[in-house]
Amino acid sequence: MTRTDLETEGLDRLLQLVVVLNADLAQRLAADGLTESRAHVLWVLQQHGPQTQRALADALRVTPRNITGLIDGLVSTGFVTRESHPHDRRATLVSFTEQGRRTAAALEQEQHQFTGILFGGMPRAKVEAFVDTLGDILGRLQEQGLSL
Amino acid sequence: MTRTDLETEGLDRLLQLVVVLNADLAQRLAADGLTESRAHVLWVLQQHGPQTQRALADALRVTPRNITGLIDGLVSTGFVTRESHPHDRRATLVSFTEQGRRTAAALEQEQHQFTGILFGGMPRAKVEAFVDTLGDILGRLQEQGLSL
DNA sequence: TATTGTTATACTCTATAACTATA
DNA sequence: TATAGTTATAGAGTATAACAATA
Numbered sequence: 001m002t003r004t005d006l007e008t009e010g011l012d013r014l015l016q017l018v019v020v021l022n023a024d025l026a027q028r029l030a031a032d033g034l035t036e037s038r039a040h041v042l043w044v045l046q047q048h049g050p051q052t053q054r055a056l057a058d059a060l061r062v063t064p065r066n067i068t069g070l071i072d073g074l075v076s077t078g079f080v081t082r083e084s085h086p087h088d089r090r091a092t093l094v095s096f097t098e099q100g101r102r103t104a105a106a107l108e109q110e111q112h113q114f115t116g117i118l119f120g121g122m123p124r125a126k127v128e129a130f131v132d133t134l135g136d137i138l139g140r141l142q143e144q145g146l147s148l
Numbered sequence: 149m150t151r152t153d154l155e156t157e158g159l160d161r162l163l164q165l166v167v168v169l170n171a172d173l174a175q176r177l178a179a180d181g182l183t184e185s186r187a188h189v190l191w192v193l194q195q196h197g198p199q200t201q202r203a204l205a206d207a208l209r210v211t212p213r214n215i216t217g218l219i220d221g222l223v224s225t226g227f228v229t230r231e232s233h234p235h236d237r238r239a240t241l242v243s244f245t246e247q248g249r250r251t252a253a254a255l256e257q258e259q260h261q262f263t264g265i266l267f268g269g270m271p272r273a274k275v276e277a278f279v280d281t282l283g284d285i286l287g288r289l290q291e292q293g294l295s296l
Numbered sequence: 297t298a299t300t301g302t303t304a305t306a307c308t309c310t311a312t313a314a315c316t317a318t319a
Numbered sequence: 320t321a322t323a324g325t326t327a328t329a330g331a332g333t334a335t336a337a338c339a340a341t342a
Contacts, residue, residue, distance in 0.1 A: 006275055007263035013282040014266075016296065018166045020286070024294050037332065054300060064301060066333060073331080090300040090341045115155035117292055118162075118285055126281060127154055133278040134161040137266055138168070144265055146172050148164060185309065202323060212324060214310060221308080238318045238323040 028110065032103055038074050039107065041067075041094070045080070046104040050095040052085065079103060176258065180251055186222050187255065189215075189242070193228070194252040198243040200233065227251060 001009075029039050037060070044059045045051060051059070057067045071094055074080045079100035085091035096104065119127050141147060149157075177187050185208070192207045193199060199207070205215045219242055222228045227248035233239035244252065267275050289295060 003272065003275075004263075006272070006279060007267045008260070010267060010275060010279045010282065011259065011263050013279060013286060014165070014169070017162070017282060017286060017289075018169055019296065020289055020294050021162070021166055022170075024289075035331070052300080062332085063334060065303090065335085068302065069332075085300095088300080088342075092301075111159065112156070115152075115159050117288055119155045119158060120288075122281075122284070124151065124154070126277075127151075127158060129274075129277050130281040131154060131158040131161060133270075133274060134158065134165060136270070138161060138164060140265055140268075141165075141168055141172075146168050148167065183308070200323075205323095210309085211311060213312085213326090216325065217309075233323095236319075236323080240324075 029107075032107075033077055034079075034103070035073075037062075037070055038079070041070055041074060042079060042096075042100060042104045042107070045094065045096055045100070046108060050083070050093045052088075052091045052093060054091065056094060074100070177255075180255075181225055182227075182251070183221075186218055186227070189218055189222060190227060190244075190248060190252045190255070193242065193244055193248070194256060198231070198241045200236075200239045200241060202239065204242060222248070 026036060029036060034042070040060055041056055044056060048059075053064060053067045053071060056071075057064045060067070060070075062070075071080065071082065074094075075082060078097055080094050081097055083093045083095055085093050138147070174184060177184060182190070188208055189204055192204060196207075201212060201215045201219060204219075205212045208215070208218075219228065219230065222242075223230060226245055228242050229245055231241045231243055233241050286295070
């Protein structure tokens with residue numbers, strides 16, 4: 001196999017993995033009545049606690065108008081509430097409901113268990129090499145201006 | 149680093165890679181006036197030649213109604229045309245315009261060059277190990293019923 | 297004057313259901 | 320009777336622009 005064919009095979013598998021992981025994520029979330037965007041909101045709340053819509057807009061890198069719609073959806077499906085901000089009457093604080101808190105915790109748990117599917121029983125050295133190469137590739141992409 | 153931490157780090161980097169690759173793809177396509185879904189149509193045409201909308205619906209795994217909308221968009225932006233099917237007057241054949249053909253070929257070319265960013269200058273053994281592990285992981289996912 | 301979130305409007309992707317034309 | 324593609328309708332994500340309330 002030529003070097004070029006090898007690299008092409010690598011990109012193909014990487015793109016295939018992207019598609020499969022995305023599809024699986026969307027399906028799991030749909031089972032909980034969530035979309036990827038709404039789950040992203042829950043993720044931020046889980047990591048950083050109650051947030052203003054402005055902060056959520058910055059975190060998700062979408063417009064404030066978009067956040068209004070996402071929170072509308074999460075409120076109507078019972079995952080979060082809008083609370084008044086204690087010090088700024090312009091702002092609202094988005095907080096978990098009990099259902100939201102449970103769901104976010106369960107998703108975090110599921111992600112953790114997912115590592116077992118990916119790496120379970122794989123020789124440690126192989127996992128280490130894989131993680132190292134991923135870091136290498138992410139670094140290359142960052143040099144191209146591609147990062148989070 | 150514990151085995152668990154290592155695996156968590158691996159999943160984190162994988163998910164980060166998914167996000168970065170998706171964002172970059174969307175941005176490149178937008179520069180050409182394309183969305184991911186519309187580009188997917190061009191991709192199928194590039195690989196298999198002119199197709200009926202029905203065949204495109206099957207290939208993209210979306211409803212026929214959805215294909216109507218995607219082709220409407222691709223026609224109005226000049227990437228494809230609807231031609232009458234030679235043997236079945238119910239069906240339409242979707243074909244490239246010259247612009248569509250050029251764009252699809254350029255995208256294929258760009259993807260090929262992208263391998264240089266990902267793997268260029270990396271020791272062959274390292275690339276081989278990475279591609280091997282990707283295949284391993286895709287196999288594990290397939291065992292879980294997760295595949296294309 | 298600047299910021300927070302909303303209303304108004306528009307585009308894209310997605311789906312189901314009913315329908316037309318054709319096989 | 321079955322298939323190809325459309326119209327009708329609806330929900331979700333995204334954006335810009337104008338606006339109200341508040342800082």
